[in-house]
Amino acid sequence: MTTVVFTHGTGVREPHLGGLVAKITSGLAATAPGARLIAYDWGGPYGAELAADGASIPAAPGAGTGRSTSGPDGRDDVEEWARLYDDPTAELAAAAAAGSGRPTPPGAAFPDERPRALLLDIAARGEPGAEALAPWLREAAAELARSPLLGPAAEALDPETLASVLARALTATVVGAEIAADSPVQTGGDGRDAAVAALAERLGAAPAGTGRGPLLRMAGRPLVRLGSRYAVRRRRALTDAAHPAAGDILRYLARGEDMRQGLRDLVGTLEPPVVLLGHSLGGIISLDTLISGPLPGVELLITVGSQGSFLYETGALPTLAHPDPLPGHVPPWLNIYDRRDLLGYAAEPLFPGRAQDVATDSRQPFPVAHSAYWTDPAVYGAIGERLS
Known part of the structure; x- marks a missing residue:
């Protein structure tokens, strides 16, 4: 039986990871019934967190300073x-x-x-x-x-x-x-x-x-909740909501070895054949782990809506600098991206003969398209063809 190790993307934590794994398991059951899916939950032990409870988040402009942040006529415009x-x-x-x-x-x-x-x-x-x-x-x-x-x-x-x-x-x-x-x-x-x-x-x-002119006199108040003043005043709440995703990326690029080692350790406990399936940052972690050294038993890499090729082209992929080729021990690579997903990138043009691209279309706008892969039959179809 093939074991598929799913490595999740940014910001995913329990209990959401469990629901995501159940969805992917159900999708693979139709196209790859002989595969067993397990999750690599790197977000729990290695994901970003505000270690000092958000001490780095500044107060709103003017708070506690006695200074006005309004324009010359006294309005915050x-x-x-x-x-x-x-x-x-x-x-x-x-x-x-x-x-x-x-x-x-x-x-x-x-x-x-x-x-x-x-x-x-x-x-x-x-x-x-x-x-x-x-x-x-x-x-x-x-x-x-x-x-x-x-x-x-x-x-x-x-x-x-x-x-x-x-x-x-x-x-x-x-x-x-x-x-x-x-x-x-x-x-x-x-x-x-x-x-x-x-x-x-x-x-x-x-x-x-x-x-102030006539339009803004009438429409200014409804605009407040949509603009930067609303964001600045609620910066703590917005940071609490957004930091796992942004922080995960920054933490990986700065100190990603623990995430890669965790994946190596997990794969080392599994019987071959093993397939690495990574979404978004999870695809980068999977690719980097394979580049950094052989993983015995891993026969296929699948990345979905991932940015590994983009990081490689821009010189930001931790384990491989452009134009160096993929090491020979990296297994075949299936790269799936949605044409409407602005965070999905092609790999085949950069790694001809080593990576195969499959372009899909969930018919969802970005950013929904970045998370719609797991409800797209074409994604499971492409994966099933490689696992059969």
Whole structure:
């Protein structure tokens, strides 16, 4: 009888491991009835934990310091900016909808051409008080001047409010571009607020005119639970929920030998033939263990939704550096990944002739796809073909 040693992925602990093993056992019964599944529970003895009860988790911004974390007008406006970075014209669209509701075609005239003229002037000359927004400010101003939302928003808002809305739209467009470009240096809150104030004044607002616009005044409160303020205030609870998964990865990459030795010890107690089946980090542990030395009796490696090949290609796999080949003692390798799983990687292109890829499609979006392998008949079918 073939013994399949299942090595689980990040964050899996009892009692969830028992249910997962039962599910896989049931799935294999249909395609590999001669196989016996046992679990390597490395999470219990070797998984990550907050050894000092979370002493490394900082308090929320301003807690116990007496310092305010709000913007210049006294509001904690982080959530509003998060919304605008995602959709810089959100306020402008809300204002336009509150007005005539009829977008103005690009280039068409509307009652007050001054806002468009001022935007075009910024596009031509920039704004000395908004250095933090260089070099994308001029392009953003030119684009905003062509927006079909500008006309109806100008009809709906008084000039000073419109100036503030446009200033925030320009600033959010530039910061959003920095985020999209993955810039290593991002504009800080002080520089952002200074740029908004300068742009608002240039566009017709009174000095330091940065008041909240109509969309965010109405929608700000529901956004709180979705954004970073909610996350920061609940950082301890979120860390408690997330640290087993993230911590397991970091702990393995830093001190993974105990996990590999535990797998060696378990395999050493089994009668051959043995198959190693690893999901996610469990696949990395299985692959690394095999690379680090022969495991007598192990005839097949199966990885599912795993990242071993990616770590190898990036130089982060602990036991093998690219472009070194797999050692000859590593058995045949079946690598299964879901096309929609962003944590599943191909191995065959990096190890031709040594690894075989099978691509599946659970028809689930990520991250559900990363855990949907064990309800996908195609996964059990691919495993059953190799075990038969």
